[in-house]
Amino acid sequence: MDMNEIKEIFFQECEEQLAELETGLLAINDGDSDPETVNAVFRAVHSIKGGAGAFALDDLVAFAHVFETTLDCVRSGQLEPSADVVKVMLKSADVLADLTYAARDGGSVDKERSDALLVDLEALARGEKPGGAPIAAAQPAPDAPDFEPVPFSFDDFDDVEPALAAERFTVTFRPRAELYAKGNEAALLLRDLAKLGEATIRCNTQELPDFDALDPEGAYLAWDIVLLTEKSEDDIRAIFEFAEWDCTFEVTSGAAETEAVPVAECEPAEAGPMTPVPFDMTAFDAIIESAPPAEAAVPAQDAFVERRQADRRAADASPTIRVDLDRVDRLINLVGELVINQAMLAQSVNESTSSDRSAINLGLEELQQLTREIQDSVMAIRAQPVKPVFQRMSRIVREIADMTSKSVRLVTEGENTEVDKTVIDKLAEPLTHMIRNAVDHGLETPEKRLAAGKPEEGTLRLAAKHRSGRIVIEIADDGAGINRQRVRQKAIDNGLISPDASLSDEEVDNLIFHPGFSTADKISDISGRGVGMDVVKRSIQQLGGRITISSTPGQGSIFTMSLPLTLAVLDGMVVTVAGQTLVVPLTAIVETLQPEASRIHRFGAGQRLISIRDMFCPLIDVGRVLSFRRDQADPAASVALLVETEGGGQRALMVDAIQGQRQVVIKSLEANYDHVPGIAAATILGDGRVALILDVDAVVAGTRGDAAKPELSLAAVG
Known part of the structure; x- marks a missing residue:
C-alpha cells in the first residue's frame, strides 16, 4: 500500500472522527454529563491531530492541538462545559472539518475565522471567557472528595511484585532527526511505553557531541528500556507505529521476572557504576503541556494506538470492509437486469405449450426466490442511515x-x-x-x-x-x-x-x-x-x-x-386501467375488493363513496384522474384497491383489472422523458413493454386539484 492510499484511509477515518466529534458535542450541549462522552470528543480530535502530524499537515495539527488542550481542560474538570463553551467548541469543530477537507481536496480556509477561534480556545483553556473575563471552573460532583495534586514517585513501588503473567521485554529506541521535525516527541513515546507496565529506562548519551558541534535539529540520544508487562509485543510495536519511519527500534522478549524493576532510571552511557535516578513522567507532562502550539509535540503514536485498539474491538464485534461505491452501483444494475430477465423468462414459459411445464415452473420459482434474496442483500449494502x-x-x-x-x-x-x-x-x-x-x-x-x-x-x-x-x-x-x-x-x-x-x-x-x-x-x-x-x-x-x-x-x-426508500426496485401490483398497464406500489395497498352496487353511494357533484366495514371511503377513478378516459367507469365492473395515503387516511382506487403481483425495476421517467403528474417512475415488464408506476399520493391529491397538477391549480385560480 503506497502513501497516497494510506493518506486516503486517514481522511476516511477523519470523516468518522468528525462525525463522532459533532455527536459528542451536541450531546454535551443537551446536558449529557457522562465522562465517556467528553473522552470520546477528546479522542476524536486527538486522533485527527495524530494522523495529521504523520502527514505534515501543519495547519490542521496546530488548530487541533489548541482544540485538544481546551477539551482536556473539560475532561480534567478545570473547565465547565457551559452553553457558551460548547458553542465555541462547535464552531471549532466546523473549522477543524474545513481544515481537514482543505487538506484533502485543496483550497483554503477562512484564516480570520480560524485565528479568532484559536484565541477563544486559548482563553477558555486559561479559565477566561472569550474576551478576557474569568470563567467559573467546573464544580466537583456531589459527594466527590476534594482533590489536590500530590507529588508521586514511582520509586515507592520498588518492592511491589508484578503480576505472575507479566513478561519481560527489552526495547532499544533510537530516534532520527526526522522524528522531531514532524512534531513527534520521544518523551511521549517513553511515557506511553511506561503505561504498559513497569519500565526501567536508561538514556544512552554515547553519540552526544561536544557543545560546539551540537546541531540543534539533530538527534543524539537513544534509550534502552526494560519493560515488565502483561501486554503483547504487538502492543509495544503499536506505540511506535507512526514513528517507525523516523527511528530505529528493536523489541526482544525474555523470561518473566519475579523481582521488581524500578520504573525509570537514567544515566550517561559511559559512567561508572550506575546510580538510579528517579524518572518522573509528570515532569515530562508539565513540559509538554507548557510548550507553545507551534512547537507542541504531536502524539501521533497515541492516536494510532487508540485507533488500533478501537479497530480490534470493532473487528471482534462486526468485521467490515471498504468497497468502492461504483462497484456497488454496477452490482445493483446487474441485479436489476437479472430481475427483468427473470420476469421475461417466466413470461415466456407461461406462454409456451411445453408438456413438462411443472419442472420448468419449479425451477423458475427457485430462480425467483434466489433473485429476490440477491436483490435484498445488494440493496442492504447501499442502505445507510x-x-x-x-x-x-x-x-x-x-x-x-x-x-x-x-x-x-x-x-x-x-x-x-x-x-x-x-x-x-x-x-x-x-x-x-x-x-x-x-x-x-x-x-x-x-x-x-x-x-x-x-x-x-x-x-x-x-x-x-x-x-x-x-x-x-x-x-x-x-x-x-x-x-x-x-x-x-x-x-x-x-x-x-x-x-x-x-x-x-x-x-x-x-x-x-x-x-x-x-x-x-x-x-x-x-x-x-x-x-x-x-x-x-x-x-x-x-x-x-x-x-x-x-x-x-x-x-x-x-x-x-x-x-x-430506494431508486432501484419495488414490489408492485400490476393493474390495467383503460387499456393501459400500471404498477401500484404494494406497500401502499391495504386490501383489494370487488365493489358491490349496493355499497356505492353518490356524494356531491360527481363524487362517489364506497362503504367498507361501516366506513365511507372516497372512490377514485384512476383512469379519469390520469385523463385516460373522459367518462367514469362502472364501479361494479371494476376492482377497488384500498390504499393508505401519506396523511394517514384511506382511499379506494378504482382500476379495471389486476394482472398480478410482481417485483419491478424502477427506471427514472424524468431522466428519459419528463415529469408526468401522478406518475412516479416507469419499469420494463416481462414481455418487454413499458409500464408506468403510479404515484398514489399524487393521484389522491389530484382529486383535490393540488399536488398532482400544480400548473392547472394556479391557472384555475388566476
Missing part, C-alpha cells in the same frame, strides 16, 4: 443563527433511519435550503419570541421515519408560521394570481414553491433572490417524492418530504 446528512444540518443551523442573531436549538429524531445511498446523496441540497428558510423566515427574533410569550430560543426539529415503504422527513419549527396574507399579496404583486382569486389556506401555502417567489424585503446572503423552495420541490420530485406544508399561525410550520 441519514445521520451524516442530519449532522451537516447542525452546522447550517449554527451559521444561519449567527448571521440572523437568533438563538436556535436543533433537535434530531430518527437519525438511524436507513435509506438508499443515492437518496441520501441527493438529500443534502433540499434539506439545506429548507433549514436556511426555517431559521431565516420561520423563527422569530429573540425579542419577538419573548413578546409572544415564547422561549427566547427557537426550536427546529428534524425527524426521519419509515412509513408505507417510504422515508418521511419532517422539518418543524415553533416560529410564527406562514403569513398567508403577506404570501398572497406577494403572489398578486408578482402576477402569479389575480386579486380576486379564491384560494384555500393550503393553496396559499403552496405558492411559496412557485419559481421566483420570495417574501424577503431585501436581498442578503441568506435569502431574497427568489431561489430556494422551488428548487427544493424540483429536487424532491426528481427523487420520485413530494413535499407538503402544514402551518399554524403563531405556532410554527411543518414541511414534510416523502421519498422512496
Whole structure:
C-alpha cells in the first residue's frame, strides 16, 4: 500500500472522527454529563491531530492541538462545559472539518475565522471567557472528595511484585532527526511505553557531541528500556507505529521476572557504576503541556494506538470492509437486469405449450426466490442511515443563527433511519435550503419570541421515519408560521394570481414553491433572490417524492418530504386501467375488493363513496384522474384497491383489472422523458413493454386539484 492510499484511509477515518466529534458535542450541549462522552470528543480530535502530524499537515495539527488542550481542560474538570463553551467548541469543530477537507481536496480556509477561534480556545483553556473575563471552573460532583495534586514517585513501588503473567521485554529506541521535525516527541513515546507496565529506562548519551558541534535539529540520544508487562509485543510495536519511519527500534522478549524493576532510571552511557535516578513522567507532562502550539509535540503514536485498539474491538464485534461505491452501483444494475430477465423468462414459459411445464415452473420459482434474496442483500449494502446528512444540518443551523442573531436549538429524531445511498446523496441540497428558510423566515427574533410569550430560543426539529415503504422527513419549527396574507399579496404583486382569486389556506401555502417567489424585503446572503423552495420541490420530485406544508399561525410550520426508500426496485401490483398497464406500489395497498352496487353511494357533484366495514371511503377513478378516459367507469365492473395515503387516511382506487403481483425495476421517467403528474417512475415488464408506476399520493391529491397538477391549480385560480 503506497502513501497516497494510506493518506486516503486517514481522511476516511477523519470523516468518522468528525462525525463522532459533532455527536459528542451536541450531546454535551443537551446536558449529557457522562465522562465517556467528553473522552470520546477528546479522542476524536486527538486522533485527527495524530494522523495529521504523520502527514505534515501543519495547519490542521496546530488548530487541533489548541482544540485538544481546551477539551482536556473539560475532561480534567478545570473547565465547565457551559452553553457558551460548547458553542465555541462547535464552531471549532466546523473549522477543524474545513481544515481537514482543505487538506484533502485543496483550497483554503477562512484564516480570520480560524485565528479568532484559536484565541477563544486559548482563553477558555486559561479559565477566561472569550474576551478576557474569568470563567467559573467546573464544580466537583456531589459527594466527590476534594482533590489536590500530590507529588508521586514511582520509586515507592520498588518492592511491589508484578503480576505472575507479566513478561519481560527489552526495547532499544533510537530516534532520527526526522522524528522531531514532524512534531513527534520521544518523551511521549517513553511515557506511553511506561503505561504498559513497569519500565526501567536508561538514556544512552554515547553519540552526544561536544557543545560546539551540537546541531540543534539533530538527534543524539537513544534509550534502552526494560519493560515488565502483561501486554503483547504487538502492543509495544503499536506505540511506535507512526514513528517507525523516523527511528530505529528493536523489541526482544525474555523470561518473566519475579523481582521488581524500578520504573525509570537514567544515566550517561559511559559512567561508572550506575546510580538510579528517579524518572518522573509528570515532569515530562508539565513540559509538554507548557510548550507553545507551534512547537507542541504531536502524539501521533497515541492516536494510532487508540485507533488500533478501537479497530480490534470493532473487528471482534462486526468485521467490515471498504468497497468502492461504483462497484456497488454496477452490482445493483446487474441485479436489476437479472430481475427483468427473470420476469421475461417466466413470461415466456407461461406462454409456451411445453408438456413438462411443472419442472420448468419449479425451477423458475427457485430462480425467483434466489433473485429476490440477491436483490435484498445488494440493496442492504447501499442502505445507510441519514445521520451524516442530519449532522451537516447542525452546522447550517449554527451559521444561519449567527448571521440572523437568533438563538436556535436543533433537535434530531430518527437519525438511524436507513435509506438508499443515492437518496441520501441527493438529500443534502433540499434539506439545506429548507433549514436556511426555517431559521431565516420561520423563527422569530429573540425579542419577538419573548413578546409572544415564547422561549427566547427557537426550536427546529428534524425527524426521519419509515412509513408505507417510504422515508418521511419532517422539518418543524415553533416560529410564527406562514403569513398567508403577506404570501398572497406577494403572489398578486408578482402576477402569479389575480386579486380576486379564491384560494384555500393550503393553496396559499403552496405558492411559496412557485419559481421566483420570495417574501424577503431585501436581498442578503441568506435569502431574497427568489431561489430556494422551488428548487427544493424540483429536487424532491426528481427523487420520485413530494413535499407538503402544514402551518399554524403563531405556532410554527411543518414541511414534510416523502421519498422512496430506494431508486432501484419495488414490489408492485400490476393493474390495467383503460387499456393501459400500471404498477401500484404494494406497500401502499391495504386490501383489494370487488365493489358491490349496493355499497356505492353518490356524494356531491360527481363524487362517489364506497362503504367498507361501516366506513365511507372516497372512490377514485384512476383512469379519469390520469385523463385516460373522459367518462367514469362502472364501479361494479371494476376492482377497488384500498390504499393508505401519506396523511394517514384511506382511499379506494378504482382500476379495471389486476394482472398480478410482481417485483419491478424502477427506471427514472424524468431522466428519459419528463415529469408526468401522478406518475412516479416507469419499469420494463416481462414481455418487454413499458409500464408506468403510479404515484398514489399524487393521484389522491389530484382529486383535490393540488399536488398532482400544480400548473392547472394556479391557472384555475388566476
